[in-house]
Amino acid sequence: MSTIDYSEKIPNNVNLSEDRRLQRALEKWQPAFLGWWDQMGPEGSSNHEVFLRTAIDVSAKGWAHFDMVKMPDYRWGIFLADKEEDRKIGFGNHKGQDVWQEVPGEYRSELRRLIVTQGDTEPASVEQQRYLGLSCPSNYDLRSLFQVNVEEGRHLWAMVYLLHAYFGRDGREEAEEMLLRHSGDVDKPRILEAFNVPTEDWLSFFMFTFFQDRDGKFQLTSLAESGFDPLSRSCRFMLTEEAHHMFVGESGVGRVVERSAQLSAEHDTLEIGRHGGIPLAMIQKWINFHFSICLDLFGQEKSTNAANFYSMGLKGRYNENKIEDDHLLNNDGFLVPDLQNGKVIMSEISALTAINERLRNDYRDDCQKGVDRWNRIIEKANVDFKLTLPHIAFNRNIGTFQDSNFDLEGNLISAEEFAANKDTWMPNSKDREFVKSLMQRVVEPGKIAGWIAPPSRGIQGKDIEYEYVILH
Ligand code: BYC
Ligand code: FE
Numbered sequence: 001m002s003t004i005d006y007s008e009k010i011p012n013n014v015n016l017s018e019d020r021r022l023q024r025a026l027e028k029w030q031p032a033f034l035g036w037w038d039q040m041g042p043e044g045s046s047n048h049e050v051f052l053r054t055a056i057d058v059s060a061k062g063w064a065h066f067d068m069v070k071m072p073d074y075r076w077g078i079f080l081a082d083k084e085e086d087r088k089i090g091f092g093n094h095k096g097q098d099v100w101q102e103v104p105g106e107y108r109s110e111l112r113r114l115i116v117t118q119g120d121t122e123p124a125s126v127e128q129q130r131y132l133g134l135s136c137p138s139n140y141d142l143r144s145l146f147q148v149n150v151e152e153g154r155h156l157w158a159m160v161y162l163l164h165a166y167f168g169r170d171g172r173e174e175a176e177e178m179l180l181r182h183s184g185d186v187d188k189p190r191i192l193e194a195f196n197v198p199t200e201d202w203l204s205f206f207m208f209t210f211f212q213d214r215d216g217k218f219q220l221t222s223l224a225e226s227g228f229d230p231l232s233r234s235c236r237f238m239l240t241e242e243a244h245h246m247f248v249g250e251s252g253v254g255r256v257v258e259r260s261a262q263l264s265a266e267h268d269t270l271e272i273g274r275h276g277g278i279p280l281a282m283i284q285k286w287i288n289f290h291f292s293i294c295l296d297l298f299g300q301e302k303s304t305n306a307a308n309f310y311s312m313g314l315k316g317r318y319n320e321n322k323i324e325d326d327h328l329l330n331n332d333g334f335l336v337p338d339l340q341n342g343k344v345i346m347s348e349i350s351a352l353t354a355i356n357e358r359l360r361n362d363y364r365d366d367c368q369k370g371v372d373r374w375n376r377i378i379e380k381a382n383v384d385f386k387l388t389l390p391h392i393a394f395n396r397n398i399g400t401f402q403d404s405n406f407d408l409e410g411n412l413i414s415a416e417e418f419a420a421n422k423d424t425w426m427p428n429s430k431d432r433e434f435v436k437s438l439m440q441r442v443v444e445p446g447k448i449a450g451w452i453a454p455p456s457r458g459i460q461g462k463d464i465e466y467e468y469v470i471l472h
């Protein structure tokens, strides 16, 4: 079951050829996808040959195969992790029952909504990153961008397969809509706010893959717990690819931090802009922005949607099966932040309605670990500067804090005060212009832009100097 059939038009490990109707429907969607990739995908890249990894097997061992590929020829396909024999629903009202191989009729619209929301983010990210290839800091980094892009394209395929295979006509309609909404489009934007924000420079790209792809990690892990087995198996395989996206983000920001710290030490000043580096204080602004918009991706602190998804057995908690409780949560409480008399305090609500907040907490802890590692790079360079995550109330657009204003420490402030400080807390247009001005394209193998340190090693045993992308 786990071997992937590459002789077919749509590579897959779901025996697609045995379901002619489904196969025909997906083969009809395929040219629409390729048209979208051509129009909205990586700009000016269709003739480049890229050292890409492609899945050949979904098992943990050696699923990847590396080859020079032109991106439009990449074999996007449908890969599910292997079926777990005798898998049971692990939480909610159906806990202990066999997982569903078909959509449970009474939960159809909730399930479709989760799959559509998940699917929508994948092409959105490709659209957001569309022009970055034109300003890459190295040949190595250009490859990383393209690798991430083709895999996000495949993640769209993963959700589109579920829509086509399990939701009939309205599933097919939703699959078409995935290619019609566009990031930042005034009339037809992407569903979640952070996926409508432009990603115009490489510092933003690395922040995106650190912070925003990490939302992907946490959401996919929760969906991998789903009682709807095809969704669980899709997400389990997607997670193996996601790990690489977060590596690109963490090591990317890490290398910028390393270079900035190095320049700061060398010139004995934090103001390294005129030496061609990005000041650490500016990196902090990018963190403030990206972390806060990504916190919104977890939804409201108190959410009946999330409670329903959980009780229905559609979406679990992060690492649900490692948590020691009854997995029903009908009598449990959970602390969520609340605003009382001008102060952020913690108050207890039902654990069921606090599912989103719990996931946001898990996410924040994971982000903090990365920030700690970046700080060790700064310490090693003997520079006196510390990066931090802003308070969870800062710059929020969803939930309890959306209608109030807070500083980076979480103190309630007036709208005027926020407006007056916004440009010192988050990237302003001058900062963005400056960062963009540093981003002159470097593609010659082995060369690297001056604002970032080289990677510590190459890809798949190749040297850093290897020509990962051959430009034509
Ligand atoms: N923007 O009850 P609530 C990835 C809406 S990233 C706009 O708290 P819920 C990737 C909400 O729809 C992972 N609207 O909502 C990363 C609701 O609307 P209605 C993506 C928002 O449903 C990088 C209302 O507010 N996957 O894979 O519990 C590159 C009430 O909110 C937002 C998923 O998100 C927002 N941020 O939670 C590539 C998993 N937040 O009902 C890929 C699937 C909330 O009042 N999605 N609203 O009309 C979900 O699990 C849930 O939809 C959410 C929202 C957690 C996102
Ligand atoms: Fe993805």
Ligand code: FE
Pocket: 152, 213, 216, 242, 245
């Ligand atoms: Fe990703």
